[in-house]
Amino acid sequence: MGKIKTGRKAAGDFPFGRMVASQLRHPGVMLPLLGAPALAVYGVMQGWTRPLIGAGVLVVVLAVWAMRWRVSFRNQVIYRVKAWYRRWFRYAPRWWFWMGRLGLSVTDEMTGWILRPRIVKVRSTGCIDSLLLDLPLGVRVDQVAEAVPDLRHAAKARRVSVRELEPGLVWVDFFTADPLRKTIVPVPHPARLNVRDLDGLVLGYCEDGTPWQLKVAGRHIFVCGVSGAGKSSVLWSLLWSLGPYIRAGLVVVHGIDPKGGMELEFGRELFDRYEADDYEAMAELLEEDADYLDDRTKLLRGKARTFTASQETPFVLIVIDELMQLTVLLPGAEGRRLSARIDVALGRLLGKGRAPGFSVFATSLLVTKDVVTWRELFSTKIAMRLDNEAQVEMALGEGARDLGAECDRIPESLPGVAYVLQEGKREPVRVRAAYMSDDAIRDMATRFTPHSAIKSGRQDVTLINPNTVDGEVVESGEAA
Numbered sequence: 001m002g003k004i005k006t007g008r009k010a011a012g013d014f015p016f017g018r019m020v021a022s023q024l025r026h027p028g029v030m031l032p033l034l035g036a037p038a039l040a041v042y043g044v045m046q047g048w049t050r051p052l053i054g055a056g057v058l059v060v061v062l063a064v065w066a067m068r069w070r071v072s073f074r075n076q077v078i079y080r081v082k083a084w085y086r087r088w089f090r091y092a093p094r095w096w097f098w099m100g101r102l103g104l105s106v107t108d109e110m111t112g113w114i115l116r117p118r119i120v121k122v123r124s125t126g127c128i129d130s131l132l133l134d135l136p137l138g139v140r141v142d143q144v145a146e147a148v149p150d151l152r153h154a155a156k157a158r159r160v161s162v163r164e165l166e167p168g169l170v171w172v173d174f175f176t177a178d179p180l181r182k183t184i185v186p187v188p189h190p191a192r193l194n195v196r197d198l199d200g201l202v203l204g205y206c207e208d209g210t211p212w213q214l215k216v217a218g219r220h221i222f223v224c225g226v227s228g229a230g231k232s233s234v235l236w237s238l239l240w241s242l243g244p245y246i247r248a249g250l251v252v253v254h255g256i257d258p259k260g261g262m263e264l265e266f267g268r269e270l271f272d273r274y275e276a277d278d279y280e281a282m283a284e285l286l287e288e289d290a291d292y293l294d295d296r297t298k299l300l301r302g303k304a305r306t307f308t309a310s311q312e313t314p315f316v317l318i319v320i321d322e323l324m325q326l327t328v329l330l331p332g333a334e335g336r337r338l339s340a341r342i343d344v345a346l347g348r349l350l351g352k353g354r355a356p357g358f359s360v361f362a363t364s365l366l367v368t369k370d371v372v373t374w375r376e377l378f379s380t381k382i383a384m385r386l387d388n389e390a391q392v393e394m395a396l397g398e399g400a401r402d403l404g405a406e407c408d409r410i411p412e413s414l415p416g417v418a419y420v421l422q423e424g425k426r427e428p429v430r431v432r433a434a435y436m437s438d439d440a441i442r443d444m445a446t447r448f449t450p451h452s453a454i455k456s457g458r459q460d461v462t463l464i465n466p467n468t469v470d471g472e473v474v475e476s477g478e479a480a
């Protein structure tokens, strides 16, 4: 029988002995194990006064920390203790056994040692245990990824995902609880507005409990999902986050609702330009926006390479709720002619829109190429509940489903849940948008109706704004 290598030859071939030996060599286990008896011996021999005073001081310090700095206490104490406990009492005792069972081991021909992925570090939050694994030569990342369903089964986790940190090192995330089960209310606006925050507007929460931040400046955003998936909650959460900027004239929104205003009408006042009935007018709006974009590009040429929204040159968001209606469902020859015009205008906007401060936000039930001709030009894709794996791959790109984007498994009971690819990360992140009722949307539209009568007809933007805005920073109290 081969031996199991854990760094040093130690307790023979029996895995249990190996496990115990491996744990005893780690200070994370040894210190508490030896510390408690040492303290007891000290107490018996020297008296309990000092240990009790020490314990009392520790308790007071921790209590003050917990009350005064809750988040820091949670991150630095609770999550660390939890990670320690989960590592040594949940994962470490079973890890060698699991790896062996799942075939994630290799035998070294020379020594006969059995090599298995080793736990290097464990991090825990309220809902995730993340294990950093050191893979021995011969065990590949994709083998670990293939073992995900079995790992999920073994750990009784809700979901498991694998992400590569660097060659030979992978994080395996065990999702133990789901913070996205509850409906999320819109996240409060920051105390001060800063146009740089357009790089990270909070729309809801991620699966790890952190805020879901969507970069809107410099991005074109495409949201797809079956009917009832909650696409409109992404749209309204975005407009909620943009509300103070819209009010202050730093952002203007143009809305196109080919479903006859069924969706966007609730927030009508937020839109600087709005079309809900006339398809010809919708095509014209997009064409005018594309012309406006060209003018803006000329205006900014040579002045700034990165766009900063101001009242003179506000950030323009073009919202299209249900792209499919415009690209494939317009009837007759006239409809096809309009669709072609819309496609060209969209191509112009998507191809050039980033630098001069234009973004397109479009939703669609389907993601096929005929529906979204310019799919690749949408830089941020948000995939909600979808019918099948093929749709997931079309929405988020090849391999996204294997990397964990299980859009086809999002239950109907969780509208607003989506998978999104975030910048710099290969693995999709599961998120949920905040939900706004019809009344809340109406209320928001009244609250954030733009101060000004900005008319975005080409570059002659004039602004009548009672607020004093220094170009970048506006007090939200004033803006809102």
Ligand SMILES: Nc1ncnc2c1ncn2[C@@H]1O[C@H](COP(=O)(O)OP(=O)(O)OP(=O)(O)O)[C@@H](O)[C@H]1O
Residues within 6 Å of the ligand: 183, 184, 225, 226, 227, 228, 229, 230, 231, 232, 233, 365, 415, 416, 417, 432, 433, 434, 435
């Ligand atoms: N983020 C959310 N949180 C909780 N419930 C939500 C959320 N989003 C949507 N819902 C619920 O799901 C229902 C359907 O959502 P919504 O209308 O946004 O879906 P949709 O994808 O836009 O559908 P359609 O394409 O048919 O317009 C809503 O009426 C609401 O009750």
